[in-house]
Amino acid sequence: MGVDVNEKLFHEFCSSGINILCAGKVDDPGCIFRNHLPILCRQSEALYRICLALQVLVSPCRSDQFFEYFDTALKRFRLELDGTGTAQLADGTFTAGLLLCTIGMTRGTPWTMHLQGLYNVLLASGLAPLRWQPTPIRAHLLEVLGIMDLPMLTIGRKQPAFGVWKRYCRDRSDPDGIEVVSGLPKTLLDLFSSIDECVVTEEDFWNWPGARGSLMEYQLWEAYRSAGMLNIRYPDVLLPLCAQPSRCMDEQPPRVRKPHTPSTEILVARILSNIDSICRVSAGEEGQKNLVLNATQYPVLVAGLQTEIVNGDPELKRVIQTCLSINTRRAEANRRLYRILEEWWQADGKAHSAANIHEIAEKQGMELGLF
Template identity: 35%
Template sequence: MHNILQSRIPKGTPITATPTPFRAHLLEVMGVMDIPCLAIGRQTPSIGIWRRFCQPTGPRHGIEPVTGIPRSLLDLLAGIGLDTTEQSFWDWPGEAGNFLQCYLWEAYRLAGILSIRQWERLHKPFSDSPQNLSTWRQPNSCPADSSTLVSRVLASVDALRMGCLERPNEDPFIKNSILFPLVVAGLEADIMCKNPQWQQTIRRSSLGSRQDHILLGILEEVWHRGDSTLDINALARGKDIEMGLL
């Protein structure tokens, strides 16, 4: 799809040229699917569609309709491992939305911070000594440890679940986006093993689909091993699984 789109762009047309509304929507759909943290077990590297095409040319306000996530928050998720920092998520101002949306967005914001920490555990070429930590991550400056973040992510997801039961017609598709924060929180194996009730929260929040069943199976294996340094992408590829978290 990306190659076809590229072939339709006239040679010499700058990337910053404003796309038509339909093309902008198509780019966003592909861009979301291409954001690395929103998929597990990828067989090929990310193309970088969101950062290369969506951020330079699309609107930076409002909500992306497929995910129900604000574009400004997707900008941060697309920058994990590049230039997004934990402080970026703490500073995210949010968007105006209904209560169900606010629960979801808060879960994503905090899960984004956990994603950065998980990425650093797997990819940092050297250990974090005090001089290597960014200023805000220095001891006594970090506003929340990972256990607190996990509890807040799951609290937001559980509030969303109960809100959907109470108001099923308010936003019937919003729960389709809860897989990312659930999986990210679930990957904190040492924390989950100390809090088995949180494992039950994740089980209770699943949508009951085959995709959920597969993801829960992977998380159950992570919890059984009790190793927070496991690479879920390698684990998924070993099972021949490649799946988006939507």
């Protein structure tokens, strides 16, 4: 791992590997993380080493070197954490912890224990005051932490959620705006952050007013809006058991269609129609400049969980398979997600009243992030 080799890897990460982390435009000038990465790496050698490990991971020709780079990065990260004590965690080390979780998500290996550890360190150094006057980069990092913590965006989750988004990200000076990692409007993330508390209804998603964006972003947001409605309608299927309070199940029984909202069949069709459009554009030259495809895993999974509908329409299954196969940036994670869906489909509804999608992931030793 010579200096020249490392610098070449870091340059590759800054120019291409970093695209695995975002769901906006490749050249988005508003991407705070992309703009601040060199500065953050000067703050934290652990971050620099983790960037190298992530670039090796996403480079097929270097995959045999991954563990060598990863072990070095992990040791350096632990040293930085030990040196923090009760002081405020530096933004560079904070970023390193988030990318450590990303490595786990990309590999399909357990990663929420890293999220738990990072959250505990932030709490120990005084996380609550930072919600009021954060710097732009700190606000961005808190939002990324909040997205990683959302229960419905992780399959096979080992650690319970902490409620980061609703505690630290909802009271913001700018009520609107797009979160660059998920590619979603922050007002839509506000709705998703409270699904597990049963204070958000299907009608809230149905009445969500939208936000300003590109045509591809509109298609993504419409897919998420429909997926959010299905997530509420079938909480026993998608939400982890630790995110299903008994009062929630009592107050809103699953599989009950609310008045004036579309049927499940129509919601599935809407999700996959929008995803199909995103896939078609992404396959073209213009689509390569846009990273919206990175954000499609969650709505694809939610639609795919409707076994009877998907098994009954080969075209819907084709869209799911296409979406999870054409994104080369997240190829390995998407292959794992498709294997989970295939096992779910093969059950053909026989055990779905008792089975949860998380049980399949746990059986396969996976912990997948859907962002």
